[in-house]
Amino acid sequence: MRFIAVTFLSVALAACAALPGDGPGAFNISSQDIEAESNSSDYTIIKLDSSNIEAIKRYRPLSFANQFHGVGGGGSSSELGVGDVLGVGIWEATPDGLFTNSDSNSSQIPVVIDETGNIFIPYAGRVRAVGLTVEGLRQSIQKKLVGKAVEPQVLVSLREKLSKTAVVVGDVAKPGVYPLPLRNTRLLDIVANAGGSRKATYETVVTLKRGRRSGTTRLEDLIDYPENNVLISPSDNILLSHRPRTFSAFGAIKSNQLVPFKTKDMTLAEALATVGGLNDNKADAAGIFLFRYEDASLVRAVRPELAQRFASDQTVPVVYRVSLRDPGGFFLARFFEMRDKDILYVSNHPTAELGKFLQIIAPLISNVSSVQNLTD
Structure with a gap:
């Protein structure tokens, strides 16, 4: 019996040392x-205790905002660029002028700034547009028409700012290339222009790629923490992805x-x-x-x-x-x-x-009892 007890104790200790564990205690x-x-x-x-739970609750995740802080102009500049679509209106003081017609003393001319940076206006020829503001281009056209048209008055309007765009792709209703207006445009503005997310906002992440910079945040964080709703810059790439938590x-x-x-x-x-x-x-x-x-x-x-x-x-x-x-x-x-x-x-x-230990040694206890009964 003493031998059996010693053997049992040895096996039990070995089993205790080899107990499986689910992880750290x-x-x-x-x-x-x-x-x-x-x-x-x-x-x-x-x-976690009462002194730090409030600090954790109040914390604002702004790493996305910090990534793009002070980087980017927030929209298009007032200067015109290649691809911009313009409308040029020309009025004259006489019904017999170069730009008059049977309905009015004016003409409306749609133009696009070509790859050389110029536009073409009848009787004024090719006019340099790239680098000018709308007002600067208006004055340039009007000067070229002096002596050709009768007291010409020129109005230039910007119809589409296609020289400065941002790309929105992914899980949006209308992916595509979107022109940036002259006013400051924020990330939520352009996501809204693209029709918004096709999935639940709390399951959607937004990735903004600007040059070598890249940042990702939850779409809801743009609303909950307005600092993350950063200004958009020309050539930004925006990706919306469905990413359930x-x-x-x-x-x-x-x-x-x-x-x-x-x-x-x-x-x-x-x-x-x-x-x-x-x-x-x-x-x-x-x-x-x-x-x-x-x-x-x-x-x-x-x-x-x-x-x-x-x-x-x-x-x-x-x-x-x-x-x-x-x-x-x-x-x-x-x-x-x-x-x-x-x-x-x-x-x-x-x-x-x-x-666990008792589960392992239960069969051993049963065996010892059986042996003892046989011995007795």
């Missing part, structure tokens, strides 16, 4: 708090899965409910973790002591922790907003390892 991650204070840490841990859930929950957002907004409490809540047999209610990348400005606002560690335009891997053992944790989870590509992890309770 709450203690394992918490122990990294000390490392998070050092410059060598790869991520930052933030424990999802989060991943792992650990001691009912089932590990990739979960789509079914509504515009989802809180941490709703996310836990969506995956079926915590596993009663394994979950540590004090070990609810959420992994995401945050802008450095938010991390500095929540943890000022880390202000010198991160550049202003840097993104920082952050682990948020909340405990549902405290009733206040439920209120924090109710106000904490989930984001696209968040990773939600629920750690195992330490006693869950004992449960």
